[in-house]
Amino acid sequence: MNVADKIVQILEEEGINTVFGIPGEQIMPLYKSLSTSNIEHVLTRHEQAAAHAADGFTRSSGKVGVCIATASPGALNFTMALATAYKDNVPILVLTGDNELQYRGSDHFQTLPQVEIFKNITRASYNPLNGTEAMYVLRAAIYELKTMPKGPIHINLSKDVLLEEDFNDFDLCYLCEDDMSNISRAQELIDSSERPLFILGAGAISQRQNIEMIAEKYQIPVTTTFHAKGIISEYDDLNLGLVGIRATPRAKYAFENADCIMALGIKASERTLPEIPQNLIHVNLNKDVLIGDYPIHGKVEDFLLEIDFKNVSWLDEILKIDNAIEIEGLDDDLAPQSAIKRILEKFPENITASDAGSHTTWTTLLKKSQKPGQLLFSGGLAPMGYGLPAAIGAAKATGEKVIVINGDGDFQMNLQELATLKQNNLDVIIFILNNSEYGIIRQWQEDFYDMEPYQIALQNPDFVKLASSYSIDAVRVDNLEDLEYLLESDLKGPLVVEVVVRSENIPLPKK
CATH class of the missing domain: 3.40.50.1220 (TPP-binding domain)
Structure with missing residues (x-):
C-alpha cells in the first residue's frame, strides 16, 4: 500500500463518499487509488467548479466536501472558489498534486509555490515532505474540518510522496484550546x-x-x-x-x-x-x-x-411590528423580482443556489428557509459563477431537487458545467434571468459615479440552443403569464429556463 492508497482508505473510513475534481499527471497516483474505491468522483469541466461544488456539498449537507486537482495549472484554478469558501468559513478538504520534491523552488515545468499561493485563502496549507507527514496532516485536517469548521484546508501532495510505501499512520487525539474565561x-x-x-x-x-x-x-x-x-x-x-x-x-x-x-x-x-x-x-x-x-x-x-x-x-x-419587507414591482411583468418571487413560491422547500449580482439581492430578500443550507450563495467574496457548480454539489450531497437562480452574466462564468450536470443527470433546474447586462455594475455607474453605462451590455448567446447542445431540455419565457403557466408544470432537471427580464435597480440598504 502506498500513500495514495492510504489517503483514499482514510477518506472512506471518515465517511467521505463523494469528491469533485479533474485528474492530471502529478495527482495521478491518487486517481489510480480512487478508481478502485467506493468513493464517487464527480468529473467537473473546470477546477473552479470542482471547488465550488465541494463548497455547495458542504453548505447544503454539513458533510465535508472534497476537491482534487493536479499541479499548478489545475491547482491555481481553485483559487477563486477557495477564497469564496475561506471568506464564508466553509470547511472543505483541498488536495492538490505537485511535481517531485526535488523540483520544489525551481523553474521546472508546472512548478509553482502552491502552498505559498494558497496560504492566504485557506485556514491551513500543508506541504508534507514524506508519507508520514502526509498521514499526519490528513488526519489533522479531517479532524479540524469536522470539529472546528473554520474554512478550507489544503494539502499539497508531491507525486513521489503519493507513491511512497514506507510511512507511519497516526491515531490523533486533538484538544481545542478554548478560552472560556469570560x-x-x-x-x-x-x-x-x-x-x-x-x-x-x-x-x-x-x-x-x-x-x-x-x-x-x-x-x-x-x-x-x-x-x-x-x-x-x-x-x-x-x-x-x-x-x-x-x-x-x-x-x-x-x-x-x-x-x-x-x-x-x-x-x-x-x-x-x-x-x-x-x-x-x-x-x-x-x-x-x-x-x-x-x-x-x-x-x-x-x-x-x-x-x-x-x-x-x-x-x-x-x-407587534409588521415584518414585511417593502419590495416594489413584485407583480410587474418582466421585473426580475416578480419572476424570482414566483420561482420561490413554486419551490419553497427546495435548496436554492444563487450567485452574485442584483438577482442575489432579490433572492435573499424573498427566500424563506425552513432549515439551514436551503439558500446557497457566495456571500463574503461574491464571485460570479458560483451558482451552477454549487447546485451540482448540493444535488450530489442531498439527492434532492435544487433550484439555481442565475443572472445571464453569472451563468456564463461556469456554463461549461452543464456538461457535468448532464453527465450526472441531476435534478437541477437553472433559471437564467436575462437582462443582457451587468445590472448591478450599471447601477453603480449611474448612482455613484454619475456616468453613462459603460461596458456593461451583454450580447448573449441563445441560452435555449446552448442548453440543447448539451442535450439538456430548455425553454424561454418573456412574460409573467408564461412563467406562471410553466411553473404550474411538474418540472424536473436537468432543465434550463431562460427568463427574459427588464433592467431593474436593486433596493440599496438603508442606514
Whole structure:
C-alpha cells in the first residue's frame, strides 16, 4: 500500500463518499487509488467548479466536501472558489498534486509555490515532505474540518510522496484550546438582561436543535446572518429574520433595543454588525474574528452548556411590528423580482443556489428557509459563477431537487458545467434571468459615479440552443403569464429556463 492508497482508505473510513475534481499527471497516483474505491468522483469541466461544488456539498449537507486537482495549472484554478469558501468559513478538504520534491523552488515545468499561493485563502496549507507527514496532516485536517469548521484546508501532495510505501499512520487525539474565561461575566450580563437576543451564524448550525429548544423555552428571539437562514424556520415567530444591512423590521428593532446580544458562530462582518454593541457576547471557534467586550473563544455547544437562561417577555412587543419587507414591482411583468418571487413560491422547500449580482439581492430578500443550507450563495467574496457548480454539489450531497437562480452574466462564468450536470443527470433546474447586462455594475455607474453605462451590455448567446447542445431540455419565457403557466408544470432537471427580464435597480440598504 502506498500513500495514495492510504489517503483514499482514510477518506472512506471518515465517511467521505463523494469528491469533485479533474485528474492530471502529478495527482495521478491518487486517481489510480480512487478508481478502485467506493468513493464517487464527480468529473467537473473546470477546477473552479470542482471547488465550488465541494463548497455547495458542504453548505447544503454539513458533510465535508472534497476537491482534487493536479499541479499548478489545475491547482491555481481553485483559487477563486477557495477564497469564496475561506471568506464564508466553509470547511472543505483541498488536495492538490505537485511535481517531485526535488523540483520544489525551481523553474521546472508546472512548478509553482502552491502552498505559498494558497496560504492566504485557506485556514491551513500543508506541504508534507514524506508519507508520514502526509498521514499526519490528513488526519489533522479531517479532524479540524469536522470539529472546528473554520474554512478550507489544503494539502499539497508531491507525486513521489503519493507513491511512497514506507510511512507511519497516526491515531490523533486533538484538544481545542478554548478560552472560556469570560463565561462568568457573560452570565452576569444575561442574568441582568430583560431583552436578550440571539444572533446566529453558520457556526451555530450544528447546535440548531439545542438553540431552538432554548429559544422556545425561554422565549428568546432569534436573528440570523445570511448563512444561518433557516437555523430556526423563518416561518416561526421566534425567528425575526436577517440582521445587519438587510435586516427585517423586527430584527432591526430587536438589535437596537436588546440589552444583551448573544452572537453565536457569526463572523461579525460589517454586513452583519455595522457597529459593535457594548452588550455583545461573541462566541466563535475562530479567535481571530472575536469582537466586543465579552469574547468567548470556544464551541457554541460548550457555551450553551455553561450558561443558565431565564424566561423573558419581550417577544410579544417585537411581534407587534409588521415584518414585511417593502419590495416594489413584485407583480410587474418582466421585473426580475416578480419572476424570482414566483420561482420561490413554486419551490419553497427546495435548496436554492444563487450567485452574485442584483438577482442575489432579490433572492435573499424573498427566500424563506425552513432549515439551514436551503439558500446557497457566495456571500463574503461574491464571485460570479458560483451558482451552477454549487447546485451540482448540493444535488450530489442531498439527492434532492435544487433550484439555481442565475443572472445571464453569472451563468456564463461556469456554463461549461452543464456538461457535468448532464453527465450526472441531476435534478437541477437553472433559471437564467436575462437582462443582457451587468445590472448591478450599471447601477453603480449611474448612482455613484454619475456616468453613462459603460461596458456593461451583454450580447448573449441563445441560452435555449446552448442548453440543447448539451442535450439538456430548455425553454424561454418573456412574460409573467408564461412563467406562471410553466411553473404550474411538474418540472424536473436537468432543465434550463431562460427568463427574459427588464433592467431593474436593486433596493440599496438603508442606514
